[in-house]
Amino acid sequence: DVQLVExxxxxxxxxxxxxxxxxxxxxxxxGYWMSxxxxxxxxxxxxxxxxxxxxxxxxYVDSVKGRFTISRDNVKNSLYLQMNSLTVVDTAVxxxxxxxxxxxxxxxxxxxxxWGKGTTVSVSS
Amino acid sequence: xxxxxxxxxxxxxxxxxxxxTCRASQSIGLFLNWYQQKPGEAPKLLIFATSSLQxxxxxxxxxxxxxxxxxxxxxxxxxxxFATYYCQQSHSTPRTFGQGTRLEIK
Numbered sequence: 001d002v003q004l005v006e007x008x009x010x011x012x013x014x015x016x017x018x019x020x021x022x023x024x025x026x027x028x029x030x031g032y033w034m035s036x037x038x039x040x041x042x043x044x045x046x047x048x049x050x051x052x053x054x055x056x057x058x059x060y061v062d063s064v065k066g067r068f069t070i071s072r073d074n075v076k077n078s079l080y081l082q083m084n085s086l087t088v089v090d091t092a093v094x095x096x097x098x099x100x101x102x103x104x105x106x107x108x109x110x111x112x113x114x115w116g117k118g119t120t121v122s123v124s125s
Numbered sequence: 126x127x128x129x130x131x132x133x134x135x136x137x138x139x140x141x142x143x144x145x146t147c148r149a150s151q152s153i154g155l156f157l158n159w160y161q162q163k164p165g166e167a168p169k170l171l172i173f174a175t176s177s178l179q180x181x182x183x184x185x186x187x188x189x190x191x192x193x194x195x196x197x198x199x200x201x202x203x204x205x206x207f208a209t210y211y212c213q214q215s216h217s218t219p220r221t222f223g224q225g226t227r228l229e230i231k
Contacts, residue, residue: 035220037168044225045160045168045211050218059218095167102174104155110215111158111173118167 002026002114004096009119016086016123022079022096022116030054030074033099035112036081038092038121046092049081050099050110063089086123093118126151126214130223136231141202145226147195147212156216159188159197162225163208171210172197202228 008020022034035050049060049070058070069082079096097112127150137143147157155175160168170179172188175195185200199206207230212223 045162045213045222047213047220047222050220061219102177104174106154107156109156109174110220111170111213112160112168113170113173113179115167115169 002098004098004114004116006094006096006116006119009094009121011122011124012086013125014087014123017082017084018086018121020081020083020094020096020119020121022081024077024079024098027098027114029072029077033101033110034072034079035097035099036070036079037095037097037112037115038090039095039118040089040092043092048094051079083121086121088123091121091123093120126153126217126221128212128214128221128223130210130212130226132226133224134227134229136229137202138231139202139204143199143202143228145197145210145212145228147190147197147223149193149195149214149216152192153214153216155191156214157188157190157195158213158215159186160211160213161206161208162211168211204230 003025005023036048038046051058051070067085071080095118096116098114102109129148131146157175159172162168171182176188187198210226
């Protein structure tokens with residue numbers, strides 16, 4: 001079965017750091033872009049970051065640039081999110097997702113077709 | 126690129142035809158995806174590239190639009206469809222989501 005399992009969430013104080021992991025199985029991990037999406041309590045979805053198959057291209061939402069780093073290990077079939085200088089607004093469930101690309105006549109269409117169950121990050125003093 | 130969904134919430138009955146609208150602040154061509162999320166669960170992909178139905182998704186779901194205006198239509202609501210729906214643009218990064226539309230039972 002295709003599966004993504006996040007881990008590494010927890011309670012951290014403002015200004016602290018946390019590293020999230022996402023273990024992939026059931027598909028060729030190195031063949032896909034991968035992404036992180038978060039959801040604050042009672043709020044909507046927020047795309048956080050994504051990374052190309054070989055790690056050579058990374059994109060971030062402005063609110064995390066300079067604080068968060070997305071990375072991957074294609075040998076370990078794992079995706080990571082290093083989160084530094086955390087603030088209360090970073091409190092959320094963090095999902096990892098597989099990001100296939102559909103090549104259409106008008107370009108490459110990105111979407112997220114497989115999601116993990118999420119890991120909860122709470123930033124509080 | 127800001128994505129705005131309407132309505133924010135909607136009450137409907139089983140068997141109803143329902144349409145949810147998503148508007149982009151800038152033209153995004155056909156780079157629009159739709160997801161369904163139920164409480165306590167991860168989102169589920171319904172439609173990608175505006176109108177392509179994800180494998181396994183019932184055919185009562187359909188998507189249309191282009192440029193800045195898009196719609197998700199459920200042709201005949203089923204009990205399992207009561208959830209929150211999100212659009213997402215994949216034209217550029219950050220790949221922004223709409224704020225969500227909560228579909229409730231009337």
